[in-house]
Amino acid sequence: MLLKKIESVVIFVANIDEAAAWYAVLFQTEIRRENSQYAFIKTPAGLLGFHPLDRKCPGGVGGTTVYWEVDDLQEAIKALEKRGAVLYRGPISTSFGARAAMLLDPFGCTIGLNQSTEQSLHALASNDRAG
Template sequence: MKPAALLVHVPDVQIGLDWYKKAFPKGQCVFLEEFSLNVLDIDGFTLEIIQSDAKVGAGKFGTVLYWSVPILEEAIDRFAALGARLYRGPMAIEFGLGMCQLEDPFGNLIGLRGKYKDSK
């Protein structure tokens, strides 16, 4: 098995989709007409931006998906420029890498893992 999709719950789907398209510019927006749903395809992995509701709200209440990035500090700066806020870290982890969590404008967490700028 391999991960196929991540559902990101937001209070306004269009605003959420617009933000995530900026945050993941390599993602291709795909409209699934049968479900009236826009998804972002990122190299075969799908981000589904979904309306939060009474059963599943937006926010940081559990699972965090970590994205591999080339240089951690540059990725943090890019997400911060889009309105994300550093939530936890950065901290050193195995193999000379660092990791952190950022909070998107909707309260969800995005994990990043990558090399530090000055590491070889």
């Protein structure tokens, strides 16, 4: 297979130091740097990188949103709001029965949250068998 796994997700922000620090606290990890234009943290899902926004990658709403699996959607929303995030979309129930919401972090980028249910996990497994 050509594409093996997601190596990292990069967020384009105005201030990489502030954004990296905010997410490092969220994931209880340390900030690492590749160079002056790129900081990253290790998360359970992989690397989360921070790069200065520019004309080609202006960051913010309208780009790709990464959805993180959470145990309790409302609890996750409240915890992120306490840290300065703002609810942007949802919460909603998806067609498969999961609960989802999107927030804006303090840097204008989106954070997706997904709380799977037995129904949504079953629906995804059924789709895997059908596809």
